[in-house]
Amino acid sequence: MRTTREFLIHLSAVCLTVVAGVVAATAQDAETKGSPELIVDVDINDEVWLRDHAMTEDDVGELVARLKRNGCQTLLVRCGCLGHLPYRTQLSYPAEAFDAADVRANPAPGMIADAEAYIAQRTPWQKRYAEVIRAFNPPEVFIREAHRQGMKVIAWIDLFDDYYPGYRSKFLEEHPHCQWVGKDGKSYFKGLTDYAWPEARVFRVAQARELLDLGADGIHCSTSAHCRHLPNTHEIDFYGYSQPVVDAFRAKYGIDLRTAKDFDRAAWHDLKGDMMVELYRELDSLCHGRGKELWIGLQLGSTTHFAADPYFSTNVVARFTNHWKRLVDEGVADAFILGDFEIVSSPDHAYWKVKEGIQRRSGEDLFAWAAREYQAYCKGKTRLYLFSEWLPHTPSALAGRLRFWADVTCTNRFDGIDVHEAWNLQRHPDNMAELGKMAESLKACGLK
Numbered sequence: 001m002r003t004t005r006e007f008l009i010h011l012s013a014v015c016l017t018v019v020a021g022v023v024a025a026t027a028q029d030a031e032t033k034g035s036p037e038l039i040v041d042v043d044i045n046d047e048v049w050l051r052d053h054a055m056t057e058d059d060v061g062e063l064v065a066r067l068k069r070n071g072c073q074t075l076l077v078r079c080g081c082l083g084h085l086p087y088r089t090q091l092s093y094p095a096e097a098f099d100a101a102d103v104r105a106n107p108a109p110g111m112i113a114d115a116e117a118y119i120a121q122r123t124p125w126q127k128r129y130a131e132v133i134r135a136f137n138p139p140e141v142f143i144r145e146a147h148r149q150g151m152k153v154i155a156w157i158d159l160f161d162d163y164y165p166g167y168r169s170k171f172l173e174e175h176p177h178c179q180w181v182g183k184d185g186k187s188y189f190k191g192l193t194d195y196a197w198p199e200a201r202v203f204r205v206a207q208a209r210e211l212l213d214l215g216a217d218g219i220h221c222s223t224s225a226h227c228r229h230l231p232n233t234h235e236i237d238f239y240g241y242s243q244p245v246v247d248a249f250r251a252k253y254g255i256d257l258r259t260a261k262d263f264d265r266a267a268w269h270d271l272k273g274d275m276m277v278e279l280y281r282e283l284d285s286l287c288h289g290r291g292k293e294l295w296i297g298l299q300l301g302s303t304t305h306f307a308a309d310p311y312f313s314t315n316v317v318a319r320f321t322n323h324w325k326r327l328v329d330e331g332v333a334d335a336f337i338l339g340d341f342e343i344v345s346s347p348d349h350a351y352w353k354v355k356e357g358i359q360r361r362s363g364e365d366l367f368a369w370a371a372r373e374y375q376a377y378c379k380g381k382t383r384l385y386l387f388s389e390w391l392p393h394t395p396s397a398l399a400g401r402l403r404f405w406a407d408v409t410c411t412n413r414f415d416g417i418d419v420h421e422a423w424n425l426q427r428h429p430d431n432m433a434e435l436g437k438m439a440e441s442l443k444a445c446g447l448k
Contacts (some may be wrong), residue, residue: 036409036417037384037445038439039158040067041076044086045136046423049125057136063422064145071439072430076418077142079211082226083162083169083191086129087214091207093170095129103165110310112165122166143215143347154218154295155211159204160277160306163191171203174345178203178320180239183258189239189318191227192306196275205282212286215296218293218334219283223304224341232309232317239263239270239306239318248275266321269303271381273321277332278306284332294326296333297340297387298324300370302357312343312351319326324374329384335383337418338370345389345404371412372413383415391420395434401439410445417442 022196047063048055064075079085085092100119102113112118132138139155146153162169162179172179172193178200180189195201208219248271255263279291280296287294299305306318327333343349344366352358352366360369367386388405392398402419409417421439425431 008414011418030098035074035386036414036442038071038442039074039076039416040072040417040422040435041078041214041418041420042125042142042422043078043081045078045081046421048086048129048130048132050423053127054131057141060138060141061145063358063426064142064149064151067422067435068149068151069207070436072151072435074154076154076156076220078156079139080158080207081161082164082167083172084167085207087139088133091171091203091210091212093168095355098125098126098166099168100149100166102303106165108165110231111229117232119166137214138218140184141216149217152217154220154293155216156220156222157204157207158222158224160192160223161227162193163227164230175199181242182238183241184239185258189227189232192225192239192318194242195279196242196272201279201282204279205286208286209339210294211288216292218295219287219330220281220295220297220337221283222297222340223299225306228306228308228311230309234309234315236316237319240268245272247345269319276320277323277326280327280332281330292335294332295335296327296336296339298322298336299342300339300366301355305355307351312349314350314354328378331381333382334352335385336374336378337385338374338388339366341387343389367408367412371414375413386414386417388399388417388419391424391426395428395430398424399434399437400430402434403441406438406441408441
């Protein structure tokens with residue numbers, strides 16, 4: 001009898017929590033109807049690495065509640081980084097599997113000036129990570145706490161971020177051919193996964209399925225790639241010659257990409273883009289088959305390109321065509337995050353000089369160009385969000401940047417903005433309040 005009574009009390013509490021979440025979500029929708037959506041992305045890795053103690057479930061609950069109080073409507077929770085998947089999964093090596101020998105064997109002086117100091121820092125970080133994952137499953141708890149607050153949670157997966165010294169992708173070590181490769185068929189862009197291979201698509205869909213099983217409201221596919229910071233070749237379009245691409249190009253055009261001295265490069269980029277569309281279609285089937293959303297990080301212009309060594313440069317070693325209209329027409333993409341991991345606020349940077357398909361009018365910045373390029377076609381079909389780039393952590397500097405991003409979001413009438421990232425809002429006691437001010441600015445522009 002007592003067991004039954006305790007069960008009923010527990011059931012009532014659960015029901016009240018669910019009702020509270022629904023009411024909160026309904027009130028939030030009513031309050032911000034017509035206003036740009038305020039999204040904050042949370043990098044689980046930084047939350048674990050940079051705290052002065054092992055992150056707890058209470059820490060997660062407190063952070064999510066503070067974000068909600070300061071206007072956040074949707075959480076974007078990063079569930080991968082550097083080839084490591086930060087949750088309980090068989091798809092990744094365990095968190096503590098940091099490889100010091102790999103660091104020493106793959107020097108990256110531009111990013112890691114002192115390999116031994118880096119190893120001394122990262123080894124205990126990864127042990128702490130393992131401690132956290134043994135205690136609880138981070139994305140599952142972020143999802144639970146956000147739902148309690150009436151917030152939507154999209155699980156963020158990195159499509160191309162699968163290596164950094166000391167961090168090894170289990171999938172790519174088991175399938176090394178599933179990386180972008182040069183004409184010789186053996187010079188790989190380490191960590192840049194190639195979705196022309198069916199097994200690479202199977203792996204990424206499996207990751208997305210696990211995250212939806214944890215209760216995520218959708219999946220976001222990001223083009224972030226830390227491997228682009230590492231030493232690389234300095235030959236334009238060096239990579240993109242995997243066997244599936246070579247076979248498909250030969251079947252369509254009768255030309256062997258690996259031996260031909262000249263060929264239609266635009267057609268080549270289109271074909272690589274077709275294979276990305278296939279990945280998105282498979283994720284679309286998974287997500288929409290469950291009534292969940294699929295968001296896609298979309299670089300500006302006609303191609304997604306991977307400038308490397310350094311990251312923001314003219315050294316574009318790999319690229320594929322952005323078939324974004326197809327993703328809209330087929331109902332694949334519920335949302336695009338435009339300028340994903342790009343520097344849209346710096347239109348005169350050299351990075352943009354080699355970007356294809358961007359013709360700005362006189363006096364037009366990249367935000368205005370993007371509004372003109374994407375909004376009419378996507379209206380009523382695919383939402384368009386901005387990416388806030390890398391934010392400062394001092395209150396005064398942060399305040400200025402958040403005002404800037406609120407202004408460009410409102411002025412150009414985008415559907416919302418992804419604020420990158422939650423850790424920056426915790427680095428000073430006054431920072432979270434600046435997010436609240438941004439939320440008020442977004443609400444105000446929605447009322448105009």
